[in-house]
Amino acid sequence: MIIRKARGTDASDLKVLYFEYLTHCPPEQEQDMTLWQNLINKFEEDKHMYLLVVEEEGKVVSSVQMAIIESLTHNVRPFAIIENVVTHKDYWKRGFASALLERATEIAREHNCYKVFLETGSNRESTLNFYKNNGFVIDEKHSCLKHL
Numbered sequence: 001m002i003i004r005k006a007r008g009t010d011a012s013d014l015k016v017l018y019f020e021y022l023t024h025c026p027p028e029q030e031q032d033m034t035l036w037q038n039l040i041n042k043f044e045e046d047k048h049m050y051l052l053v054v055e056e057e058g059k060v061v062s063s064v065q066m067a068i069i070e071s072l073t074h075n076v077r078p079f080a081i082i083e084n085v086v087t088h089k090d091y092w093k094r095g096f097a098s099a100l101l102e103r104a105t106e107i108a109r110e111h112n113c114y115k116v117f118l119e120t121g122s123n124r125e126s127t128l129n130f131y132k133n134n135g136f137v138i139d140e141k142h143s144c145l146k147h148l
Contacts (some may be wrong), residue, residue, distance in 0.1 A: 001096065005044050006038035006063065008049040013060035014053070022086040023119035041122050048111075052103055054087075055095040062087040065105045068111045080108040082118045101134045119143060 006014065011033050018029055043051040048069075054062040065084040071077060082104055087097045101118075108116045118136050120127060128138050 002055040003099060004051045006040050007044055008041040010053060010060045011036040011040055014063060017086045017088060019064055022084060050107060052100050056098060057129040062100055064070055064100040074114040077112055078111045078116040080116045082116060098134055
């Protein structure tokens, strides 16, 4: 297992992860993979945006996205937000998502973050238990969503 920041060349593997296992539906329109590659390349260079992946057997099989947000609170310490935790079903139960969450937490510590906030759209007990088992507290704070 290799954990690293995503590269533009990972765009096709990430597209499969996102549409087959995260949103569970095909894209409404054909994706411009050049846009995907350019954005992923920007993430690779940005010190506050992380698109972390697990590479196994030469392909990306798990991913997590994290942003470091500067803040004026908590003695001007930043916080981190994690979203889009996803693993290809052929690689479930092998610890890849847990390893990515641990690496993301390490990065947050390196940035002196005072908290890591994880967003999930899932209400499945198994998913929530997975996050609890990885050190996240459910329902300590509330997240509000406004669709644009």
